[in-house]
Amino acid sequence: xxxxxxxxxxxxxxxxxxxxxxxxxxxxxxxxxxxxxxxxxxxxxxxxxxxxxxxxxxxxxxxxxxxxxxxxxxxxxxxxxxxxxxxxxxxxxxxxxxxxxxxxxxxxxxxxxxxxxxxxxxxxxxxxxxxxxxxxxxxxxxxxxxxxxxxxxxxxxxxxxxxxxxxxxxxxxxxxxxxxxxxxxxxxxxxxxxxxxxxxxxxxxxxxxxxxxxxxxxxxxxxxxxxxxxxxxxxxxxxxxxxxxxxxxxxxxxxxxxxxxxxxxxxxxxxxxxxxxxxx
Ligand code: AMP
Numbered sequence: 001x002x003x004x005x006x007x008x009x010x011x012x013x014x015x016x017x018x019x020x021x022x023x024x025x026x027x028x029x030x031x032x033x034x035x036x037x038x039x040x041x042x043x044x045x046x047x048x049x050x051x052x053x054x055x056x057x058x059x060x061x062x063x064x065x066x067x068x069x070x071x072x073x074x075x076x077x078x079x080x081x082x083x084x085x086x087x088x089x090x091x092x093x094x095x096x097x098x099x100x101x102x103x104x105x106x107x108x109x110x111x112x113x114x115x116x117x118x119x120x121x122x123x124x125x126x127x128x129x130x131x132x133x134x135x136x137x138x139x140x141x142x143x144x145x146x147x148x149x150x151x152x153x154x155x156x157x158x159x160x161x162x163x164x165x166x167x168x169x170x171x172x173x174x175x176x177x178x179x180x181x182x183x184x185x186x187x188x189x190x191x192x193x194x195x196x197x198x199x200x201x202x203x204x205x206x207x208x209x210x211x212x213x214x215x216x217x218x219x220x221x222x223x224x225x226x227x228x229x230x231x232x233x234x235x236x237x238x239x240x241x242x243x244x245x246x247x248x249x250x251x252x253x254x255x256x257x258x259x260x261x262x263x264x265x266x267x268x269x270x271x272x273x274x275x276x277x278x279x280x
Contacts, residue, residue: 001083003090007098007138010052010091014140017050025049026141028132030057032072032186033081036176040145041085043173052139053082054091056098060106061127072189091139098134106130109156109163115251116152116264117275120241128153129160136168144168149175149183151264151277155251175276177203183276190272198237199269202276205231205243209263213280219257221245224280232267241266241273245280 004010017024025044029037037053044051055078062068075092082090106126112118113125136144146154154172161168176184181203182196191199205228212218212227225243232240246253248262257280264277 001079001087001090003079003092005092005094007093010089010093010138011140013089014052014138018140022050023048023142024140025051026135026139026144027051027053028135028144028146029053029055030071030186031055031078032074032189033078034176034184034186034188036147036149036184038081038085039176040147040173041082041087043171044143044145045086047143049143050089051087052089052091052141053087054093054135054139056093056095056131056135058098058127058131059095060099060130061124063121063123066121067187067190072186091135093138098131107133107160107164109159112152112156112159112251115246115253116242116244117266118152120266125153125156129156132157133160133164133166136166141168143171145171145173147175148172148277149185150275151248151262152251155249175278181207183274185274187272187274191269195237195270195272198235199274201232201235201238202265202267202274205265206263206276206278209245209280210278213257213261221253221255221257221261224263228263228265237270239268241268248279 025047027040057071059068107129108126109129118125158170161170182199208227209224212224228243232238243265244253245261245263248260254261261280262277263280266275
């Protein structure tokens with residue numbers, strides 16, 4: 001596995017791969033790998049690509065008071081895991097080269113970023129689309145892999161790729177969970193043992209919502225959300241930020257489930273903000 005830190009070296013490597021007729025499968029990450037990240041790398045490998053994984057804790061997608069400074073980082077362990085996962089190139093750019101002093105450009109997706117997490121994290125998705133657009137033009141992938149765990153991010157990136165006519169296929173992969181149902185996240189390391197237990201109310205909510213929708217045939221969104229609120233209220237360490245059922249393409253809130261629906265939630269468990277979602 002090759003580790004590349006320079007943007008121009010990554011670009012010339014991508015050009016050489018393309019000239020040699022190879023396809024590039026790309027997994028952008030912020031590092032501190034867990035099985036969710038590894039599932040994306042594995043999918044890219046299975047699809048037969050030369051696999052490029054980036055690690056970049058992108059400062060411009062963190063708001064003031066968010067966890068940019070304390071975000072977990074472990075490049076040595078990540079390199080080992082990526083190598084084991086059959087990754088060909090690990091791209092680890094430097095912040096000073098990604099955002100030099102004279103940097104002035106950003107990529108904004110409008111409507112889709114104004115709901116769900118976008119309401120509570122102003123500027124977050126602008127930071128995400130900007131860095132992903134930059135990474136796409138550095139890594140030049142044919143296919144890029146994203147997790148459904150960050151569902152809004154996936155929808156926003158698909159929109160950006162269509163709107164900007166980027167010639168890149170986007171694949172969204174299912175959320176990988178711990179045995180007890182907690183969605184894997186680099187931020188789970190922040191949780192104390194008590195908070196880790198309390199965080200299970202997210203998965204409990206998903207199970208209850210699925211049961212209501214699939215077994216009890218309930219279609220009224222307010223009924224499902226009321227049950228989830230009840231589940232969350234039993235955990236004193238948990239403060240929901242939002243619990244919404246929306247259309248999985250437009251992300252607009254639904255009152256009544258006709259066909260496709262997405263349950264999306266963000267909660268604080270102590271000081272840690274966790275998100276989760278599922279199709280209903
Ligand atoms: P991050 O390092 O958190 O920015 O995540 C990098 C990629 O991994 C994103 O596409 C995430 O959606 C994806 N990802 C994060 N957690 C999971 C998970 N539990 N299951 C599947 N994919 C995930």
